[in-house]
Amino acid sequence: MQDLLNKIDRLLKEKKFFEVKNIVKDENAADLAVLFDELFGEVFGEKTEFMILFRLLPKDLAAETFAQMKSDMQSHLIQMFSDKEIRDILDESFIDDTVDIIEEMPANVVSRILKNSTTGERKAINEILRYPKDSAGSIMTIEYVSLHKDMTVSEAFEKIRKVGVNKETIYTCYVTENRKLIGVITVKDLFMADEDDKIADIMETHIISVDTLEDKEIVGHMFRKYDFLALPVVDKDNRLVGIVTFDDAMDVIQDENTEDFSKMAAIAPNEESYFRTGIFKHAKSRIVWLLILMISATITQIITNRYEAAFAAVPLLVSFMPMIMDTGGNCGAQSSTLIIRGIALDEIHFSDFFKVVFKEFRISIIVSSVLAVVNGVRIYIMYQHKCDYPFMLALTIALSIIATVILSKVIGSMLPMLAKKCRLDPAIMATPLITTIVDCCSLFLYFNIATIVFSHIGIL
C-alpha cells in the first residue's frame, strides 16, 4: 500500500497522468478510498492532486471509490465537483449508498446533490430518507430484481441480464404480484431448474421478510441466523418496498458492537472514527457519565463517613478498601458483560431472569470461596507478626469477599435484564455503573462485618 502511494504521488508530481490512470484502473475501490485518505492525510484540503487523481478513475470505479470514502472527504470532493461530475457519480451509484452520503452531508451539499439527480432518483432518495434512523427502511435499497410468477426460467434470465447491471444484488430475485411479495428465488435455483420451468412452480413461498420499521439490530440478527445474501423489506400490507443486502447488515452488526463497547465504557456513542473526532467532542462524550458516576459516589462517601470509628480503631481496615471495591467491581463487570452480550446475541431474555440470577448465585459461591480462602491465608501470613489480631483481620476480609462477590454477581446479572425490560439499552448497565453501585454496597458490608468481628473481641 505504502509503495503504491509513493509511486502514485511521484507520478502525479511528474505529471505522468497516463501511467497513473493505468495503475489505478485495476485497483479495488475500497483500497482506493484508503489511498485517497492516506495520500492527503488530515491536510488534504490544501492539495489539489487528489482532484486530478479522482478524475483519472474510470466512471464506475470513481463512483464506487467515492461511496467508500469517509464523509468529510466526500463533502470536500462534492464541493469541488462540476454539476456534470455529480450527475455521473449519481448515475453510477446505488441509491442506498447515495442516501448514506446524503445523511452525513451539510445542507448546501445535499441541495447540490438533489439538484443534480433525476426525478426518479430524488423520489427514491426521499423514500428511504423518510424512514426512522435505525429502521430496516433506512438501510434498505430499492434496487432489486423483481420477476413475474408466470415467467419461465429463461425469461427470468433475460430480465436479469437486462436490468441487472444497475442492481446491487442480482442473486436473489423477488416475485411480486400487485406489488405484493409472493415469492423469492435465487439465481442458483434458476440454474438448477429447466429453462421452461415456470417461476411460480420453483419459487420459495415460505418467505422470511422484515417490516420497514423493524429495528436494524433485528435485521442484523436475522442475517446472522439465516446466512442470507439479501432480505426483503415489506410494508404493513406485505408490499415489497426494498431489500437489505448482506454488506449493509455486516456494517450494522459492526456498528452495534462498537456502540456497545462505547456504552459499556461509559462513553456516549459516536459514529465517527477515533482520529476523526475532535478532542472537544471526545471530552463531551465522556464527561456526562463521569459526572453522573462521580456524583453518585457521594453516597459511598457518606457511608464511609459513618464508619469513621471503625477505621480510627483499626486503621489497617482502610488499606483493604481498594481490594474489596475492585473485587466487587470486577465480579459485577464479569456477570454484567456476559449478560449484556447474551442479550445482544439474542441468547438471554427477560423470561430467563430467575434462571440467570440463580446460576450467577451458584457461580458466585464457588468463585467467592476460592478467593476468600486464598486471601484469608495470604493476609494471615502477611500480618501474623505485624498486627495483634491477624486471624480476625483475615476472617473479616474473607467474609467480606464472600459477601461482596455474591452481591456483585447477583446485581451485575440482574440490572442488564431489568434495563432491557424497561426498554433501556442493557449496555449502560456495564462496568462503570455496576462498579459504582457495587462499591457502595460492598463497603457497607465490609464495615459492618468488620464492626461485628472486632466488637466481638472488644476492639470496637
Added chain:
Amino acid sequence: MQDLLNKIDRLLKEKKFFEVKNIVKDENAADLAVLFDELFGEVFGEKTEFMILFRLLPKDLAAETFAQMKSDMQSHLIQMFSDKEIRDILDESFIDDTVDIIEEMPANVVSRILKNSTTGERKAINEILRYPKDSAGSIMTIEYVSLHKDMTVSEAFEKIRKVGVNKETIYTCYVTENRKLIGVITVKDLFMADEDDKIADIMETHIISVDTLEDKEIVGHMFRKYDFLALPVVDKDNRLVGIVTFDDAMDVIQDENTEDFSKMAAIAPNEESYFRTGIFKHAKSRIVWLLILMISATITQIITNRYEAAFAAVPLLVSFMPMIMDTGGNCGAQSSTLIIRGIALDEIHFSDFFKVVFKEFRISIIVSSVLAVVNGVRIYIMYQHKCDYPFMLALTIALSIIATVILSKVIGSMLPMLAKKCRLDPAIMATPLITTIVDCCSLFLYFNIATIVFSHIGIL
C-alpha cells in the same frame, strides 16, 4: 415460533406424522434448528420424539438443519443415527460444515463420521483439519466452482449448472491454470457479457486473496472492507486451495467481538453460549483473572498503609478514596476501550502511539478541569459548616482529580498499544487491569497531594 412448537408437539403425540411432515418441509433450516432446541430443552436426551421429527425432514433440509444445531444436540443425534443416515447427512452437507461439526465432537463420534464418509470426503476433511485453529485454512471450504480461461461464457454457465448444486457459493467463480489462481469472475459479470466472450478476456486478474495461514481475524477485516461474497484462499505458491464464504466471515467477526467483550471483562473466552456452560466452567473462566487482580491489589494495600498518618489526622480523606479510585478507573476504561476497539477495527496502529497519547492528554485536560471544578464546588458547599478546612479539602480533591484523570487516560491509552506491539491481545488491557493499575497510582497521588496541602496549613 411458540405456536409452531406447540402444534408440532401435539401432532407428534397424536402420531399425525404426515401432517408434521407437510408443515416442516417449508420451514427454514435455521428456524428448525431452534425448534429442535426448544422442543427438547435441556432434557432432550430422555425424549425420542426428536428422532422421529428429524426423520420426517426431507434429506437436504435435514442436513441443513443438522449443520445449524448446537454441538451437543448434533453429538446426541449422531449416536442414534444408523450408518446410512450418517452417510445421507454427509452427502448433503458442505465440507466446511462437516469439519465444524467434527471439531466439536467426542472421538467416538468422529470415528463414526469418518468411517461413513467417502475417500474423497475424508481427504477433504483432513485437508482442512490440518490448518491451525484460527487460520483462514481452518474456516475455508474446498467446494468452489473453478473455470478454465479458454472457456466461453456459455460453457461457463454450463459448468456452473452441472457442478453448482454441491457448491456453497456459485456466484463467484475462480479461474485456475495448473492449480494456480489466475482470475476471478462473478456470475453477474457472466450475465453482463456476451455468450461467446472468452473468460480470459472478461475475468478480473487483480485478485485479492488470503494465505491459508492468515489469521481469521484478518479475513474478517477483509470481508468488512471489500464486501465480498467469498474470498479465495491460496497457498505459498498461489495455488487455490479453497474459499471462505461471507457467512463464515460473519461468524468470525461476531466470535471475535464476543471474545473481546469477555477478555475486556477479565473472563477467559469460552466458545459455548452462556446457558450451555456449566457453573464450574463459568467459575473457572472467571477466577484466574480475579485472583491475579486481587493479588496485585496488595500493592495498593501497601501504599495505603504508608499513609496511615494522613488519614489518622484527617479521617475525612478516607471517605473520598472510593470516588478518586472510581473516577480513575472509569477514565482509564474509557480510553482503553476506545483504543482497543480502534485496534480491533484496524483504525489505530502502533505507529500512532504518540499521536494517540497526546490526543488523550489533551482530552484529559478538558475532562479533568470540568470534573475538578464541579467536585471542588460541591465539596466546598457540602463541608463548609461541617469541617474546619473546607477550602483545603476541596482543593485537595480537585487537584487529585486532575492528576488522576490525566494519569489514567494516558495509561489507559498506552497499554493496549504496547500490548499489541508485544503481540499480546490488546483486549486484556481493559477495565479490570487498568483499574487495578490506576487505583494504585491514583491513591499514591491523592495521599501525596493531601500530605502537601495539609502540611502547608500545619495539620500534617
